Amino acid sequence: MTTTVTPREAEEVATANESGRQPVLFIHGLWLLAGSWEPWRRLFEEKGYATVAVDWPDDPADYEAAHADPSVFAKKGVGQVADHVAEVIGDLQRKPIVVGHSFGGLLAQIVAGRGLSLATVSIDPAPSRGVLPLPFSALKASFPVLGNPANRSKAVTLTFDQFRYGFANAVSEEEAHHLYETYHVPAPGRPLFQAATANLDWRTEAKADASNPDRGPMLVISGEKDHIVPWALANAAYKRQRKNASSTEIKEIPGVGHSLVIDSHWREVADASLAFLDKHGAAA
Numbered sequence: 001m002t003t004t005v006t007p008r009e010a011e012e013v014a015t016a017n018e019s020g021r022q023p024v025l026f027i028h029g030l031w032l033l034a035g036s037w038e039p040w041r042r043l044f045e046e047k048g049y050a051t052v053a054v055d056w057p058d059d060p061a062d063y064e065a066a067h068a069d070p071s072v073f074a075k076k077g078v079g080q081v082a083d084h085v086a087e088v089i090g091d092l093q094r095k096p097i098v099v100g101h102s103f104g105g106l107l108a109q110i111v112a113g114r115g116l117s118l119a120t121v122s123i124d125p126a127p128s129r130g131v132l133p134l135p136f137s138a139l140k141a142s143f144p145v146l147g148n149p150a151n152r153s154k155a156v157t158l159t160f161d162q163f164r165y166g167f168a169n170a171v172s173e174e175e176a177h178h179l180y181e182t183y184h185v186p187a188p189g190r191p192l193f194q195a196a197t198a199n200l201d202w203r204t205e206a207k208a209d210a211s212n213p214d215r216g217p218m219l220v221i222s223g224e225k226d227h228i229v230p231w232a233l234a235n236a237a238y239k240r241q242r243k244n245a246s247s248t249e250i251k252e253i254p255g256v257g258h259s260l261v262i263d264s265h266w267r268e269v270a271d272a273s274l275a276f277l278d279k280h281g282a283a284a
Contacts, residue, residue: 029102113209170257
């Protein structure tokens with residue numbers, strides 16, 4: 001059987017297995033790469049965890065390679081990425097804690113719904129089936145992709161102004177430029193179309209099983225000033241997930257936008273995640 005696990009991912013999984021430590025798996029969202037989790041990984045490893053950062057299928061190795069050939073991002077869908085994440089988890093000897101941001105937050109909910117997570121932190125999660133609000137800011141932030149139906153099968157690169165509105169609205173202009181020039185890469189348009197139509201398509205891949213008794217505890221984190229996933233969307237996801245028998249919590253981080261996992265506020269978000277894990281017995 002052909003594996004989708006990359007050599008880098010396999011090496012990180014092997015290191016985690018050899019360490020005997022509790023693994024934490026990080027999942028990035030659109031317009032970012034796995035390397036965006038590096039500060040988080042250093043912190044979590046200092047706290048005694050082993051960490052693995054998953055790619056989306058065919059992700060380039062770094063920022064330069066991503067911009068050299070944007071076409072490699074095209075046509076990736078939620079289901080394909082979720083299955084890849086599940087395959088990486090399957091190679092771990094211990095059930096991992098899963099932390100995801102944006103579409104990575106939705107993917108974290110999906111794999112948790114498959115019973116693959118010890119505990120889950122879903123940060124500003126992209127909407128899934130059953131999440132009904134349609135806030136204006138979310139529609140505006142998604143318009144660079146959804147405004148052109150052809151983008152469903154293409155990779156989309158944001159302009160700085162689009163990135164500034166969607167991601168970096170809560171940081172200074174200087175920091176916004178730094179984030180754009182350091183982290184922003186092209187992204188597939190398909191997941192946004194899948195999320196936008198999730199409540200119209202009963203076959204949608206953008207859905208998470210909130211009822212699985214093996215889901216484990218889950219924290220949903222919302223950035224107060226997030227334009228892409230404002231409180232209404234994050235809270236709707238929380239309300240779906242809180243029906244689960246396991247503990248479900250939501251926390252709003254004041255003064256932050258969608259870039260909260262990569263900007264100067266990341267430590268506050270990471271500390272909230274660690275506190276939740278400690279509270280629910282998932283500490284290293």
